[in-house]
Amino acid sequence: MTDKNKKRILAEKQVLTTGEAAELCRVSQQTIIRCFDSGRLTGFRVPGSRFRRIPRSELIRFMRVNEIPVDLLDDDQVRVLVVDDDPSIVRIIEEMLGHEERFKVRTASTGYDAGMMTREFRPNIILLDYMLPDVNGNIVCERIKSDPDLADTRIIIISGVVRQEEIDGLLKAGADAFIPKPFQVEELIQKIDELILA
Numbered sequence: 001m002t003d004k005n006k007k008r009i010l011a012e013k014q015v016l017t018t019g020e021a022a023e024l025c026r027v028s029q030q031t032i033i034r035c036f037d038s039g040r041l042t043g044f045r046v047p048g049s050r051f052r053r054i055p056r057s058e059l060i061r062f063m064r065v066n067e068i069p070v071d072l073l074d075d076d077q078v079r080v081l082v083v084d085d086d087p088s089i090v091r092i093i094e095e096m097l098g099h100e101e102r103f104k105v106r107t108a109s110t111g112y113d114a115g116m117m118t119r120e121f122r123p124n125i126i127l128l129d130y131m132l133p134d135v136n137g138n139i140v141c142e143r144i145k146s147d148p149d150l151a152d153t154r155i156i157i158i159s160g161v162v163r164q165e166e167i168d169g170l171l172k173a174g175a176d177a178f179i180p181k182p183f184q185v186e187e188l189i190q191k192i193d194e195l196i197l198a
Contacts, residue, residue: 014056021054025068035062069122077104078196081123083114085133093127096185111135118144123153125192130159130170138173145174154195158183
């Protein structure tokens, strides 16, 4: 079982052990135990034992209060981060994906903002313009793919000014797919679906 599938199974449980809660919060089990014992994280003890159990709803509350991403526990939507400095492209993609409830969309217009938003939002998919005001797509791809916490994030490059050697460089840097501008709405959604299911 992959780590991603294991976390998905954990996320569906209604009552979690301290070890499972620690895994979802990305902290040590001892940290969760300390929070439980101090009352910052509530739950119950298994009768006749020292084992602690934490209800899913309480874990979500605790994660939100402590600004821990609740992406795995919160919903089943596909989180899409659109990174482009062209407001018209951003608006088109937002409207296009907004028609489907299964997508949750956030946007960024620079590489710096993309990095901050990726940490906070934990997107499943990043739709990335190749040429941003502060950095090019290769750098963004390399930074995301080199981070173990973000390595599962899929990246689709969307650009109208890229030569084949540049496309090859982007794929080598960690991009999962390339779509040229102008693009068809159906083509983009199909590519998102392919990468999510891969």
